[in-house]
Amino acid sequence: MRLFKRQNNVLPGFGLTLGFTIFYLSVIVLIPLSALVFRTSGLTWGEFVTTVTAPRVLASYKVTFGSAMIAALINSVFGVLVAWVLVRYRFPGRRIVDALVDLPFALPTAVAGITLATIYSPNGWVGRFLEPHGIKVAFTPVGIVLAMTFIGLPFVVRTVQPVIEEIEIELEEAASCLGANRWQTLQLVIFPMLLPSILTGFALSFARAVGEYGSIIFIAGNMPMVSEITPLLIITKLEQFDYRGATAIACVMLLTSFSMLLVINLLQKWSRRYAD
Amino acid sequence: MGIEIENIHKQFGAFSALGDVSLSIPSGELVALLGPSGCGKTTLLRIIAGLETPDSGRILFNGEDTTRSHVRERRVGFVFQHYALFRHMTVFDNVAFGLNVRPRQTRPSKEEISEKVMKLLRLVQLENMASRYPSQLSGGQRQRIALARALAVEPQVLLLDEPFGALDAQVRAELRRWLRRLHDEIHVTSVFVTHDQEEALEVADRIVVMNRGKIEQAGTPDEVYEQPATAFVLNFLGNVNLFHGRKSQRQTQQGGQPADANVSGGVDDTQAVAYVRSHDIEIERSRQDATALKAEIRHIQKLGPAVRVTLAIEESGEFLEAELTRDVYQNLGLQQGEQVFVRPRQVRVFVEDYQI
Numbered sequence: 001m002r003l004f005k006r007q008n009n010v011l012p013g014f015g016l017t018l019g020f021t022i023f024y025l026s027v028i029v030l031i032p033l034s035a036l037v038f039r040t041s042g043l044t045w046g047e048f049v050t051t052v053t054a055p056r057v058l059a060s061y062k063v064t065f066g067s068a069m070i071a072a073l074i075n076s077v078f079g080v081l082v083a084w085v086l087v088r089y090r091f092p093g094r095r096i097v098d099a100l101v102d103l104p105f106a107l108p109t110a111v112a113g114i115t116l117a118t119i120y121s122p123n124g125w126v127g128r129f130l131e132p133h134g135i136k137v138a139f140t141p142v143g144i145v146l147a148m149t150f151i152g153l154p155f156v157v158r159t160v161q162p163v164i165e166e167i168e169i170e171l172e173e174a175a176s177c178l179g180a181n182r183w184q185t186l187q188l189v190i191f192p193m194l195l196p197s198i199l200t201g202f203a204l205s206f207a208r209a210v211g212e213y214g215s216i217i218f219i220a221g222n223m224p225m226v227s228e229i230t231p232l233l234i235i236t237k238l239e240q241f242d243y244r245g246a247t248a249i250a251c252v253m254l255l256t257s258f259s260m261l262l263v264i265n266l267l268q269k270w271s272r273r274y275a276d
Numbered sequence: 277m278g279i280e281i282e283n284i285h286k287q288f289g290a291f292s293a294l295g296d297v298s299l300s301i302p303s304g305e306l307v308a309l310l311g312p313s314g315c316g317k318t319t320l321l322r323i324i325a326g327l328e329t330p331d332s333g334r335i336l337f338n339g340e341d342t343t344r345s346h347v348r349e350r351r352v353g354f355v356f357q358h359y360a361l362f363r364h365m366t367v368f369d370n371v372a373f374g375l376n377v378r379p380r381q382t383r384p385s386k387e388e389i390s391e392k393v394m395k396l397l398r399l400v401q402l403e404n405m406a407s408r409y410p411s412q413l414s415g416g417q418r419q420r421i422a423l424a425r426a427l428a429v430e431p432q433v434l435l436l437d438e439p440f441g442a443l444d445a446q447v448r449a450e451l452r453r454w455l456r457r458l459h460d461e462i463h464v465t466s467v468f469v470t471h472d473q474e475e476a477l478e479v480a481d482r483i484v485v486m487n488r489g490k491i492e493q494a495g496t497p498d499e500v501y502e503q504p505a506t507a508f509v510l511n512f513l514g515n516v517n518l519f520h521g522r523k524s525q526r527q528t529q530q531g532g533q534p535a536d537a538n539v540s541g542g543v544d545d546t547q548a549v550a551y552v553r554s555h556d557i558e559i560e561r562s563r564q565d566a567t568a569l570k571a572e573i574r575h576i577q578k579l580g581p582a583v584r585v586t587l588a589i590e591e592s593g594e595f596l597e598a599e600l601t602r603d604v605y606q607n608l609g610l611q612q613g614e615q616v617f618v619r620p621r622q623v624r625v626f627v628e629d630y631q632i
Contacts, residue, residue, distance in 0.1 A: 168358070168360065170356045170358065170360035171360050171362065173327050173347075173354070173356075173360070174354065174356060174360040174362075174425075175362075175373070175377075176346075176347050176348055177325065177327075177347055177348075177352060177353070177354040177426070178373050178374035178377065178425065178426075178428075178429055179348050179351075179374055179377055179378060179429055180348070180373070180374075180377040181348065181377075184377045188362075188373070188376075188377070189362055192364040192365075193363075193364055272364075274363055274364045274365075274366075274409040274410075274411065275363070275409075275411060
């Protein structure tokens with residue numbers, strides 16, 4: 001029996017491309033992830049729960065997901081601003097600013113971490129001005145947010161930018177003909193059109209921040225219960241040859257990230273319900 | 277609400293979009309700005325709306341200078357060629373937009389807004405589409421919603437920028453008849469931009485023909501069609517044939533035969549061009565009088581109710597296009613390659629200043 005009824009379609013190769021897609025995703029994504037789950041299954045349910053709910057582990061979830069959330073929110077606000085400026089205004093050096101946005105993509109994360117830690121340390125370029133006001137960035141949870149914001153910025157800018165480019169100027173003209181002021185136009189016309197792309201950018205930035213390791217360990221200080229991120233905890237467990245414990249925590253991260261991305265995708269779908 | 281346009285200039289870089297344009301639009305009329313693309317008609321419309329500011333000159337609404345007032349305060353309804361509907365809003369919310377953004381003191385209550393929106397949707401015959409999104413409507417329906425949205429704020433002036441330009445021929449014809457009926461119902465002063473002479477002749481009370489940033493002629497459809505002020509107007513409104521010749525003693529020498537002509541301008545013996553509309557050319561089997569010219573039928577094209585005959589004049593070798601009704605064509609029984617006589621019924625002569 002055929003799984004799908006053969007239909008005449010102008011786009012050929014549905015079977016072939018779907019087959020390849022599934023194969024490819026299996027090799028690249030699914031098999032490594034299921035190995036992770038398989039490795040964890042060596043633990044009993046009781047051991048699993050004890051491992052993943054240990055106070056130090058719970059604290060690290062809070063630090064990781066909380067900081068990633070804050071960083072993604074910051075990026076959503078300022079990333080949209082950067083995208084807006086890059087699209088709407090012409091100024092000298094615009095191309096350079098545009099290229100700068102991608103830098104966090106290209107820079108090795110360890111380099112970023114060391115640089116940020118140096119600049120924001122109490123005697124660094126920026127840190128020395130913050131220190132007298134009692135603001136500590138390096139080696140605190142604030143530093144984690146900073147590093148996550150740094151590496152997540154391009155995701156929001158690059159997803160929102162093309163959408164802003166596509167907004168027709170007539171829509172804004174129509175709104176002002178109808179009596180809307182600039183703020184109302186922004187709030188009622190432009191923002192709803194950007195929302196789906198902002199959500200996508202948020203999700204990408206968030207996911208990237210949750211998985212970030214290299215830059216954060218240099219700036220975080222890595223104090224257990226305070227500024228220790230979950231990926232670091234996993235590395236620590238691996239170094240102690242506690243492979244099952246490491247995979248157990250990794251599984252929890254995986255599930256949490258997956259369900260959050262799913263929720264964001266659903267939100268995104270809802271925000272563009274008008275398009276079908 | 278009458279509009280006065282006084283000495284408007286507008287320059288885009290080195291390109292002069294409008295050069296000293298003055299025009300008076302009486303209250304309650306439906307006026308067409310007609311011209312080829314790049315003639316400045318859209319720029320003029322956008323200046324009236326306040327979406328563009330003129331370099332010099334004034335715009336007066338009911339005698340009141342609005343040149344410097346913001347588009348928000350002008351109370352104009354603007355309909356865009358590509359609809360510019362808010363695609364994330366339902367049809368209802370699109371139409372209600374102009375009422376919802378009013379400051380709280382002047383904003384109608386939710387019930388009043390709802391009542392008004394439904395009334396407008398009935399007016400544009402789309403009341404059962406209120407909860408749809410623009411992407412679920414056809415082009416003609418979208419344009420009607422755009423019109424309802426513009427009317428919701430009770431504009432003093434309705435401005436339409438090539439409102440039917442993006443629609444297919446049949447919907448376009450239907451929608452322009454509908455617009456005419458709608459205007460007869462609501463009588464709001466309206467200006468619409470078009471490059472389609474047929475559309476302007478059918479819909480407008482008055483036609484303003486524009487070319488190269490200037491107004492060539494303004495008048496009723498009959499006036500601009502029957503008494504074109506310039507060669508450009510004559511040429512733009514309908515198909516014409518050209519005869520080159522010298523103009524003297526109120527006559528145009530054409531192929532050795534003098535033809536009666538209503539000459540404009542008093543300069544004698546200058547290079548002039550005679551224009552004859554293709555439906556003003558008569559084809560005869562035998563020579564009736566001296567004005568008839570011998571010609572050979574080169575091509576016959578049947579266009580629905582009309583038949584277009586391409587002829588070559590024997591003496592000068594110039595080509596002519598004549599448009600006949602199907603009846604006349606059948607009675608004459610014309611065949612390709614035949615020798616016939618052509619006689620222009622009405623000839624207009626303009627001193628040569630305009631090149632096609």
